[in-house]
Amino acid sequence: MASYRAPLRDMRFILNEVCQAPEAWAAMPATQALDAGLAEAILEEGARVTGAELFPLNQSGDAEGCRFEGGEVRTPAGFQAAFATLAEGGWFGLGGNPEHDGQGMPKLLTVAFEEMLYATNTGFALYPALNSGATLLLDSHADAATKACYLPRMYAGQWLGTMCLTEPHCGTDLGLIKTRAEPLDEGRYAITGTKIWITGGEHDMAENIVHLVLAKLPDAPAGSRGISLFLVPKFKVDDQGELGERNALSCGGLEHKMGIKGSATCVMNFDGAEGILIGEPHQGLAAMFTMMNYERLSIGIQGLGLGEVAYQSAMDFARERRQSRAPSGPAEPEAAADPILVHPDVRRMALDVRAWNEGGRAFTAFVAGQLDLAKFHPEAAVREEADALVALLTPVAKAFLTDRGFEATVTAQQLYGGNGYCVEWGAEQYVRDARIAMIYEGTNGIQAMDLVGRKLARNRGAYLTRFAAAMRADLAAGGDAEIADFRDAAGQALARLEAVSDGLLARGATDPNELGAAATDYLELLGLVAYAWMWWKMARAARHGLAADGASGEAFYRAKLAVGRYFLSRQLPKTLTLEARIQGGVEPLMHLAEEAFYPVD
Amino acid sequence: MIHGPSAPVGRSLFGLSRQLPKTLTLEARIQGGAGPLMGLAEEAFYPID
Known part of the structure; x- marks a missing residue:
């Protein structure tokens, strides 16, 4: 059956031994109040509350789904109560601005809680995920009065935010939106249009819903430069923050989806x-x-969380399942058959998932740490350096983590044999819930185009140069001969990435199609190189832990090194294929005439 | 079904250039041997937290 315990030991290892988070927090005034003890308490309580409140609702919420009744949306049984419990605990304001009653926790810590949310109940997790994005946006761009009115209530889960971007005829190209905003009096606007795929557009868990809507003013220039942002509440709000009459907006229905069935995906009509x-x-x-x-990092974590729960559930199955004998002879002769983990191919599946998850957890923390540096560090040069890494790595975090997350759920499902295809084991739900993460928040193809276009070619590889310099400096720092294989493999992969990048930039300068042709492979190549760096960091910390009798324990460190070597031997070699594909250039993709794509019989 | 004179060539070109290179990954994996798969003790596969 589905099984999950928050991987606290690995989270602590990454926070304290790989990222040295307490030292990083102490260096920034905004995070100085956070120490290892408080972080530990938050992790433990986060694990408890998500395990107790959300995980038991995961399969039932998937089976029941949301219901659309008379213009209202009913979330699955138990969601309201779980939501109230998490709201009461202050979990929705964990990373919020303390000036407006948020708890001001750094991203490096909140990503661990996000992973728990997605792992225990992705359908539920999307409501607070969207709220986090909406509050971040308001905190950055709303006026003081709006922030004072809305943020405390949204951090408290009293009101919940949405993001209304997509319309029936456009998603990727938002310059085409038709929703319009007509000026009224006193700074108000009348918003008219239809938005689709709105997560949490209507539900029964908060007393008000705060829609952040993209629309065009009457004098708007054409295209994406003519888009404005509006706050449109479900219930109108007066100057004191009291709720008034219902606004002229409604939910037109729910999408019937492959997965994330506990998440209300709404058609919203603004009249x-x-x-x-x-x-x-x-x-x-x-x-x-x-x-x-x-x-985008949050959606990447959706892939990670689902990969982790898929792994743990599959291992719960593997622990009990016995089939055939080990190739080298019976491992447990007294039993009718050996545990399936004696079989190398079963281990291959388990280790693939495990290595993706552990690499992904370290990478998530790394990107989160850079987001914190970019936001909180007192030195401008540090903020600027972190900004560059965040810009380069955000599309990788979104696409590579969600691609690997889906792969992890499918691989974990395969490990069950036929049982993985049956609903009661839960594995097939993780596959369905992971699939959407590759599609929304900008498809993974769009992420790849963003990477090679905006983040690589536009600045002639300047971000990549910074990334390479930081990685190379880190590979030269510390470590011992026992983990030279990690350093060598990461260094070689980085050199391969740099050579591929130089060639791509040169070809892309004369033919823009070269960039698009290479985009998805290039993103995967950069993802693998980044993971190789993360595995170096983890190997170095594990060696240090072994020498210093570290808190994670010897067995943990030895397992970490073994899983890392699996990554080096079985996953990192894909860089060879990616290099060859990219160097093959654009011709193989553009040679076929358009009409030859369409079936003729 | 043939879709005009360029179609077979185009498909072959794509296959050779974009799909066949997977052999590079597979070769490296296979040459890595059994060690990376068998190095982890069975109990280390199971979550402990």
């Missing part, structure tokens, strides 16, 4: 609904980008 402008006119898309790095 002259009153809203207020957030930020400057025509700057809505730019405002959105302030939360995009956080949201």
Whole structure:
């Protein structure tokens, strides 16, 4: 059956021994109040509350789904009570601005809680995930009065935020949106249009829903430069924050989806609904980008969380399952058959998932740490360096983590044999819930285009140069001969990435299609190199832990090194294939005439 | 089904350039041997937290 305990030991290892988080927090005034003890308490309580409140609702919420009744949306049984418990515990404001009653915790810590949310109940997790993005956006761009009114209530889960971007005819290309905003009096606007795929657009868990809506003003320039951002509440709000009459907006229905069935994915109709402008006119898309790095990392963590729960559940199955004998002779002759983990191919599946998860957890923490440096560090040069790494690695975090997350859930499902295809084991739900993460928040193809276009070619590889310098310096720092294989493999992979990048930039300068042709492979190549760096960091920390009798324990450190060597031997070699594909250039993709793509019989 | 004179060539080109290179990964994995799969003790596979 489905099984999950938050991987606290690995989370502690990454926080304290790989990232030296307490030292990093002490160096920044905004995070100085956080020490290892408080972080530990938050991790433990986060594990307890998600395990007790959300995990028991995961399969039932999937089976029941959300219901649309008379214009209202009913979430699955138990969601309301769980939501109230988490709201009461202050979990929805964990990373919020303390000036407005948020708890001000750094991203390096909150990503661990996000992983627990997604692992225990992805359908539920998406409500607070969207709320986090909405509050981040308001905190950055709303005026003081709006922040004072909305943020405390949204951090408390009293009101919950949504992001309304997509319309029936456009998603990726938001410059095409048709939703319009007509000025009224006193700074108000009437918003009219239809938005689709709105997570939490309507539900029964909060007393108000705060929609952040992209729309165009009457004088808007064409295209993406003409988009403005509006706050449009379900119930109108007066100057004292009291709720008034229902606004002119409604849910038109729910999407019937492959997975995340506990998440209400709504069609939202705005019929002259009153809203207020957030930020400057025509700057809505730019405002959105302030939360995009956080949201994209969050969706990456969806892949990680689902990969972890898929692994743990599969290991729960493997612990009991006995089939055939070990190739080298019976491992347990007294039993009718050996445990399936004696079989190398079963180990291959388990180790693939395990290595992706542990590499992904370290990578998530690394990117989160850079987000914290970019936001909180007192030195401008440090903030700027971190900003560059975040810009480069955000599309990788979103796409590589979700690709690996889906792969992890499918591989874990395979480990069950036929049982993995049956609902009661829970494995097939993780596959369905992971699939969407590769699609929304900008498809993984769009992430790859962002990487090779904006983050690589536009600045002629400047971000990559910084990444390579930081990685190379770290590979030269510490470690001993016992883990030289980690350093060598990571160094070789980095050199391969740099050579591929140079060639791609040269070809892309004369033919823009070269960039698009290489994009997805290039993102995967950069992801593998980044994971190789993370495995170096983990190997170095494990060796240090072994020498210093570290807190994680000898067995943990030895397992970490073994899993790391699996990554080096079985996963990192894909860089060879990716290099060959990229160097093959654009011709193999563009040679076929368009009409030859379409079936003729 | 043939979709015009360029179609077979285009498909072959794609296959050779984008799909066949997977052999590079597979070769490296296979040459890595059994050690990376068998190095982890069975009990270390099971979650402990």
